[in-house]
Amino acid sequence: GENVEQHPSTLSVQEGDSAVIKCTYSDSASNYFPWYKQELGKRPQLIIDIRSNVGEKKDQRIAVTLNKTAKHFSLHITETQPEDSAVYFCAPRDSNYQLIWGAGTKLIIKP
Amino acid sequence: NAGVTQTPKFQVLKTGQSMTLQCAQDMNHEYMSWYRQDPGMGLRLIHYSVGAGITDQGEVPNGYNVSRSTTEDFPLRLLSAAPSQTSVYFCASSPARTSGGDNEQFFGPGTRLTVL
Numbered sequence: 315g316e317n318v319e320q321h322p323s324t325l326s327v328q329e330g331d332s333a334v335i336k337c338t339y340s341d342s343a344s345n346y347f348p349w350y351k352q353e354l355g356k357r358p359q360l361i362i363d364i365r366s367n368v369g370e371k372k373d374q375r376i377a378v379t380l381n382k383t384a385k386h387f388s389l390h391i392t393e394t395q396p397e398d399s400a401v402y403f404c405a406p407r408d409s410n411y412q413l414i415w416g417a418g419t420k421l422i423i424k425p
Numbered sequence: 426n427a428g429v430t431q432t433p434k435f436q437v438l439k440t441g442q443s444m445t446l447q448c449a450q451d452m453n454h455e456y457m458s459w460y461r462q463d464p465g466m467g468l469r470l471i472h473y474s475v476g477a478g479i480t481d482q483g484e485v486p487n488g489y490n491v492s493r494s495t496t497e498d499f500p501l502r503l504l505s506a507a508p509s510q511t512s513v514y515f516c517a518s519s520p521a522r523t524s525g526g527d528n529e530q531f532f533g534p535g536t537r538l539t540v541l
Contacts, residue, residue, distance in 0.1 A: 348529075357515060357532035358468070403467055412483070413530065415460075415467035 316341040316408035320416035328424050333394055335419045337404030338386040346407040347380055347387045352418075353400045361402075362389070391421075399423045427451050431516050431533035438506040438540045446501040446536050448516030456519040457499040458483070458530070459491065461512040468515065474499055506540045513537050 317340040327333045337347075348363035364371045364378045364387065371378050377390040387406070391398055401420050405413040432447045450457065458473035470483030474493040488510060490502040499518075503510060516533040 357534055359532070360529040363529075405468075412470060412473070415469070417467045418465070 315410075316344065316406065316414040318404065318406060318414050318416045320404055320419050322419060323417065324420045324422070326422040326424060327394055329394055329396065331394055333389075333391045333398070333421055335389045335402055335404075335421070336386055337388065337406070337416055339404075339406040339414070340385065341406070341408045341414075342385065343409035344385075344406045347378065348405050348407075348413070349378060349389045350403045350405060351400045352403065358403060394421075394423050396423050396425065429516055429518050429531050429533035431514075431536050433536060434534065435537050436539070438503075438538065440506060440508060440540060442506050444503050444506070446503075446514055446516075446538075448499045448501065448533055449497050450499075450518040450531070451497065452518060452520070452531070453496060454518035454520050454531070455496070456521055456530075457493065458517050459489070459499070459501045460515045460517065461485065461510075462515060462535075463512050471501065471514075503538075508540045511538060511540045 319338045321336050345366035349361050350358040351361045352358040362373050362376050362378050364380050375392045380387040401418045403418050404416045408414050429450045455476045459471040460468035462468050469485045471489050472491040474480045477493050477496050480491050480493055493499050514536045517530040519530045
């Protein structure tokens, strides 16, 4: 089945700086790549997703890039703000159409 | 729209007890699923359903049963609770018949379950 890894497990950045989280997957048939944000004690919420026929997608301060050849995709957050502090999960869809979740990256924004 | 609702929010069980976690959605979504989230970990799929009358097992189905008699409801039953089932349980729904599809999964607020 799909093997998903996220790096790093914890990321601490200065407010205003950029943050990048990488997700690697193993199923070459994966074709849908979402990122979810989970604030402490809350439910996961989709923040951005990308399909396999697109290399990059941006939404204001958030972007996702996809490298299908290398089987990884990354979340980019620019001009980080305190409200970006959360745990971020990648969840690529496998060939059985199930989302397979990474273990999460805790993003800490230092004031 | 209430979205995805779950009850109860918190539950404490003794080993061996059974209970049902309730999940309902009012968005007419075909796909519904149950996940468990253990501390510091991602979500693991327990069971899912692609429509009324259809259910299937996910990654960690042992000890849990589900049914989907209506589009709106997808209850999760713990048959005989064990301490290893202490976790936060999330129900999610999506408009697509396949998991996520190209569509967002909408999550309920979660149920925090402790088994003593």
